[in-house]
Amino acid sequence: MPVVTRIAPSPTGDPHVGTAYIGLFNHTLAHQAQGRGEEGKFILRIEDTDRGRYVPDSEKRIFQMMQWLGLTPDESPLQGGPNGPYRQSERFDLYGEYARKLVESGHAYSAFETPEELAALREEAQREGRVIAVPSRDLDPAEAQRRVDAGEAAVIRLKVPREGETVVNDALRKPIAFQNTEIDDKVLLKADGYPTYHLANVVDDRLMGVTHVVRAEEWITSTPIHVLLYQAFGWPQPVFAHMPLLRNADKSKISKRKNPTSVEWYMEQGFLPEAMLNFLATMGWTHPEGLEIFDLAEFQRVFRLEDVTLGGPVFSLDKLKWMNGKYLREVLTEEEVAKRLHDYLAGQKHDLPDDDYFRAVVRMMIPRMDVFSEFLDKTPYFWSEEYPVNEKAQKLIEEGRSFLPELAARLKNLPRFDQATTDAALRAFAVELGLKPGKVMQPLRAAIAGTSESPGMFEMLEALGQARVVARVERAAEGR
RNA sequence: GGCCCCAUCGUCUAACGGUUAGGACACUACCCUUUCAAGGUAGCGAUACGGGUUCGAAUCCCGUUGGGGUCACCA
Numbered sequence: 020m021p022v023v024t025r026i027a028p029s030p031t032g033d034p035h036v037g038t039a040y041i042g043l044f045n046h047t048l049a050h051q052a053q054g055r056g057e058e059g060k061f062i063l064r065i066e067d068t069d070r071g072r073y074v075p076d077s078e079k080r081i082f083q084m085m086q087w088l089g090l091t092p093d094e095s096p097l098q099g100g101p102n103g104p105y106r107q108s109e110r111f112d113l114y115g116e117y118a119r120k121l122v123e124s125g126h127a128y129s130a131f132e133t134p135e136e137l138a139a140l141r142e143e144a145q146r147e148g149r150v151i152a153v154p155s156r157d158l159d160p161a162e163a164q165r166r167v168d169a170g171e172a173a174v175i176r177l178k179v180p181r182e183g184e185t186v187v188n189d190a191l192r193k194p195i196a197f198q199n200t201e202i203d204d205k206v207l208l209k210a211d212g213y214p215t216y217h218l219a220n221v222v223d224d225r226l227m228g229v230t231h232v233v234r235a236e237e238w239i240t241s242t243p244i245h246v247l248l249y250q251a252f253g254w255p256q257p258v259f260a261h262m263p264l265l266r267n268a269d270k271s272k273i274s275k276r277k278n279p280t281s282v283e284w285y286m287e288q289g290f291l292p293e294a295m296l297n298f299l300a301t302m303g304w305t306h307p308e309g310l311e312i313f314d315l316a317e318f319q320r321v322f323r324l325e326d327v328t329l330g331g332p333v334f335s336l337d338k339l340k341w342m343n344g345k346y347l348r349e350v351l352t353e354e355e356v357a358k359r360l361h362d363y364l365a366g367q368k369h370d371l372p373d374d375d376y377f378r379a380v381v382r383m384m385i386p387r388m389d390v391f392s393e394f395l396d397k398t399p400y401f402w403s404e405e406y407p408v409n410e411k412a413q414k415l416i417e418e419g420r421s422f423l424p425e426l427a428a429r430l431k432n433l434p435r436f437d438q439a440t441t442d443a444a445l446r447a448f449a450v451e452l453g454l455k456p457g458k459v460m461q462p463l464r465a466a467i468a469g470t471s472e473s474p475g476m477f478e479m480l481e482a483l484g485q486a487r488v489v490a491r492v493e494r495a496a497e498g499r
Numbered sequence: 500g501g502c503c504c505c506a507u508c509g510u511c512u513a514a515c516g517g518u519u520a521g522g523a524c525a526c527u528a529c530c531c532u533u534u535c536a537a538g539g540u541a542g543c544g545a546u547a548c549g550g551g552u553u554c555g556a557a558u559c560c561c562g563u564u565g566g567g568g569u570c571a572c573c574a
Contacts, residue, residue: 029574069573134572141571148501150570174572192504201502201570209572216574240503240569263505263567270566298511301523305512311523328512331567335510338524348537386537397535415534445533460533472535 021058023230024049026092027220029066030077033281034084036334037235037265037273040299044262045233046090047319054319062227063095065106066220068213078106084282088292089315094227102227107219114214117222117252118175118207122160126251127207129163129173130155150203175208177217177247185243190260190324197243205244217241221248229257233324236261236331237272260324263303266331273334289363289391293350294343302332312345344389357381363391371402379482383474400468401483404491412465416495419462422452423496426463427489436485438477445476466495 024045028038045061052059063085065078082097094100104110121127130153132140137151144151153176155163167173180199187195207218214222224232239261249256267277274280285295293314300318301311304327310317347356360381361373371377380401381394388394400406408416416423429448433440449459460476467488473479480488 027574031574066574072573130572137572145500145570150501176572187503189504195503197502203570206572211572213572215572220574235568236504237568238574241574261504266567268510272568301511303511305522307513309513309522329505330507330512331505332512333510335524338511341524344537384536387535455533457533464534468534470535473533474535476533 020052021060021228021230022049022052023058023060023062023228024233025062025064025224025227025229027064027066027223027234028081029069029072030074030081031069031072032074032077033283034077034081036280036282036285036299038081039084039088039090039282039295040265040302041233041235041262042085042088042090043296043299043318044322044324045231046092047315047322048231048233048324049093050319051322060093060228061090062100062102062229063092063105064223064227065096066216067106067108068216068219070211070213080283087282087286088296090296107214107223110219110223111212113226114208114218114222115212118214118218121177121207121251122175124251125160125178127175127177128156128158128160128204129167130176130204130206131163131166131171131173150201153204156204172210174206174210176204177207177244177251179204179244179247185246187239187242187246188256188259189239189242190258191327191329192261195239195242197240202243202247205241207248217244217248221245221252221254224257225249225252225254231258231260233260233262236264236329260327262327263329263331265302266333268333270331270333278334278336287367287392289360289394290339290343291346291351291359294339294346297346298339298342302334303327303329312342312350340389347385347388353378353382353385356385360391360394364395369395376482379478383478383482387474397472400470400473404487406469408465408469409471411471412469415462415465415471419459419466420496420498422448422459423462423466423492426459427492427496430485430492431489433485436481436488438481441480442477463492467491 026038026042026045028035049059049061063082067073067078078096082095085091092098094102094105096103096105099105118127122129132153132155140153141151156176156178179202183199184196185199185202187197189195205217206215208214242259242261246256265273267273269277271277279285282295296315296318297313300313300322304322306313307321307326351359357373357378361371361377364371380398384394384398387397395402419426426448429444430441433444445459445463446456449456452459461471464473464476465471467483468479
């Protein structure tokens with residue numbers, strides 16, 4: 020059975036994490052079919068029929084997000100494909116034709132109500148607790164056509180049956196029945212000639228051969244309109260599956276105000292796309308063997324639509340961070356982390372040399388960071404002599420004031436500066452002073468790092484090197 | 500408010516009529532230890548409520564409550 024899926028974002032702003040989330044499942048379903056040796060395609064279609072909300076570079080950024088995540092579509096406006104164009108604005112003529120077909124077959128009608136009239140009608144309907152009734156529906160079709168031909172402003176509306184019910188079959192739920200009296204005559208073609216989502220969506224899904232419509236739960240209530248459209252056109256319906264909505268901590272639909280929703284934010288923070296994907300996959304789904312960490316290929320291997328849970332998953336940045344740290348520590352190699360971090364920093368306009376020193380610092384910091392944006396914040400003393408010295412470090416330096424000059428001298432006279440040598444020297448020095456090693460090391464740490472929190476002493480000393488360490492200790496000893 | 504969806508620890512979830520209701524994040528304690536992490540061990544912590552069905556219900560049915568979504572010439 021061929022599986023053709025799609026995501027159909029509208030280019031109205033930042034590339035949204037919800038688009039990535041839904042994209043993950045659509046991409047996976049299509050690739051699973053390919054894996055089975057069947058036809059499988061994942062299409063990216065841009066729904067830019069709202070000229071008012073159009074943001075020019077949004078489309079490109081959505082595409083970049085998908086690529087970053089490794090969810091590259093098989094067909095899209097940027098790549099093209101046999102079913103193009105993939106921008107609805109470029110398919111403009113199509114929708115008018117299909118809308119008119121519906122008018123001709125009696126499934127739709129031209130309507131002439133002004134926005135003001137509609138507002139009044141809506142208010143009245145609201146009061147009476149029913150759905151809006153559009154007067155134009157009862158116009159004589161020939162008369163309506165004359166008015167359209169005369170150039171009167173009109174929209175085309177779906178003529179929803181006055182009786183019966185429309186059933187939505189959802190792969191994740193029991194059949195959902197909607198009374199037709201509860202469904203209003205939705206606009207299909209706007210006065211500006213552009214289609215609404217409902218029409219464009221159904222026409223394009225049909226023309227592009229989409230077999231599975233996997234989208235967010237917020238679309239459930241408009242699905243009966245789509246079902247009615249498929250029926251009016253005499254087309255078979257695709258499989259519908261409505262995924263749960265990603266949520267804020269208060270359970271409301273995930274939003275900009277309460278969560279970072281732009282995937283670009285996660286890129287800027289230095290999250291790994293693998294971790295992002297892994298985390299998103301666990302929103303509404305769990306690995307059957309209880310695996311927490313798994314890659315896209317593994318997800319594709321075991322994912323089943325019917326295993327999706329429907330409670331709205333709260334998007335937890337905490338858990339995402341933990342998972343990202345897990346990838347840093349346990350999935351990627353040190354070399355890979357260093358390479359990615361270097362690229363990340365370069366992208367942030369921090370040009371550090373990708374040398375042994377950099378890699379040594381990265382190695383020390385891997386267990387100490389969850390995302391790349393933490394790296395420089397936690398390591399100023401590795402990059403400059405102008406590193407900040409916090410209050411606690413200042414106090415520790417005072418405590419070590421008496422032995423810091425001598426310690427500087429000892430360190431300066433060490434023949435080598437490898438970990439074994441400094442380890443032995445420091446411990447011997449502590450014994451001489453009659454102090455516990457920590458009592459010596461804490462002031463030393465404060466002096467060379469400006470903070471009481473750092474990687475292990477000896478690897479840090481080795482990385483920093485004798486000259487730098489001695490200079491810093493001397494400076495601290497002199498209270499500079 | 501009408502319509503629709505949903506309901507297991509604070510959060511993500513496992514269980515698919517029979518388990519001391521399991522795991523992960525977070526939190527707490529301990530271990531490791533030169534600090535901070537990481538890692539290890541332990542702990543805290545849930546079937547919203549009320550009725551049924553059944554020998555037996557987190558699991559099936561009904562109701563209540565709660566949460567969410569949707570009611571545009573936006574998607």
